[in-house]
Amino acid sequence: MIIEVCGLRRLFGRVAAVDGLTFGIERGDAVGYIGANGAGKSTTIKMLTGILRPTAGTVRTCGLEPMRQRRRLARRIGVVFGQRSQLWWDLPLRDSYRALGAIHRLDFRPRLAELAERLDLGDFLDTPVRQLSLGQRIRGEVAAALLHAPELLILDEPTIGLDVLSKERLRSFLIEQRAAGTSLLLATHDMGDVRRLTDRLLVVDHGRLAFDGTLDGLARQVGAERILVLDLAEPAPPLDFVAGTRLVGVEAGGLRQRLSFAPGTTTVAAILAAVATAAQLHDLTIEEPDIEAVVRRLYSLST
Structure with a gap:
């Protein structure tokens, strides 16, 4: 296993x-680690990486004891904290990579060339970090975490504050890294990140493991619903007849309608087929359940 936690x-x-956390993550897996603010996500990550010492229990990351073997572990993992930087604020971005290359005792240039191309860093490698946009800096942070080609990449809110285009660019890159064999642990509130990047979820609340499974499994367990927002070509009567859905809103005189549905009870394709019998669709979007609401619902069912 890439991560083993027992009674932490x-x-x-x-x-x-x-x-009292206990879980394991296999090599090559991509796992979302989610929960409300204060649930214990960042504290867990700090113990996995050797920043904090556990009060009790055991943890092994990449087969190593994080506190006792922290230097060896640092060569095998990459970490990105969305609100903390490992880049030198007043130096050009390239100089941060030069310094990190020296720390890891590697020739950073071939790897940087690859990362710069994939993350589109070339235009600002010689720009001081303090002058970068948020999206540019986060891409720079991810490149820094991957400069030494780690086995495991740990991300703590990596897309916080990013615009839609920057998020999608970063997600696509992380999918490529996972396909290349990098294991991924992602702590986030962004359900889009979870759905695109992970296959399994660990949900924590008050430091305890509340759920271990898939996103759809979590939604089914708590009864969380997704919202299908339908923009129609022309105003239509309320679409309250679609099986497996619940009409939750009609706007602009019927031009926009919102249908709520639970994953597993129906599919988007089935809903659209039913809608097509009564109205012409212009566009659609899907609103995911809010993660904090999902966690609250999970715990209300277990108490």
């Missing part, structure tokens, strides 16, 4: 930020 606890005074 971390106390801050009398507060248990992580309380």
Whole structure:
């Protein structure tokens, strides 16, 4: 396994930020690690990477003990904290990579050339980090985490604050890295990241594991619904007849209508086929359930 956690606890005074976590992640897997703010996600990541010492329990990352073998582990993992930088603020981006290459004792230039092409860094490699846009800086952070070709990439809110185009570019790149064999642990509130990048979910709340499975499995367990937003070519009567859905909104005199449905009860294709019998579709979008609402619902069912 790339990550093995057993009975992991971390106390801050009398507060248990992580309380008895046990899970494993196989090599090559892509796993979402989600939960509401304060659930213990960042604390877990800090123990996985050797930044914090567990109060109790055991953890092994890449087969190593993170605190005792932190230097060896640093050569085998990459970490991106969305709100903390590993780049030198006043230096050109290229100089940060030069420094990281020296730290890892590697010739960084061939790998940087590859990453610069895939992440489109070429236009700002010689720009000081403080002058980069948020999207440029995050791409630079991901390149820094992957400069030494790690086995495991850990991402803590990597797309926070990014525009749609920047998010999609980063997601596509991470899909490529996963296909190349890099294991991925993604802590995020963004359900788009979870759906595009991961195959499995670990949900935590108050430091405890509440769910281990797929996103659709989680939605089925808590009864969470997705919203299909239909923009029609012409106004239409309320679409309240579509099997497996619930009409939750009609706007602009019937030009836009919102249908709620639970994954597993029907499909988008089936809904569209039914809608087509009564109205002409112009465009559609899908609104995913809010992750904090899903977690709250999960815990309300278990109490």
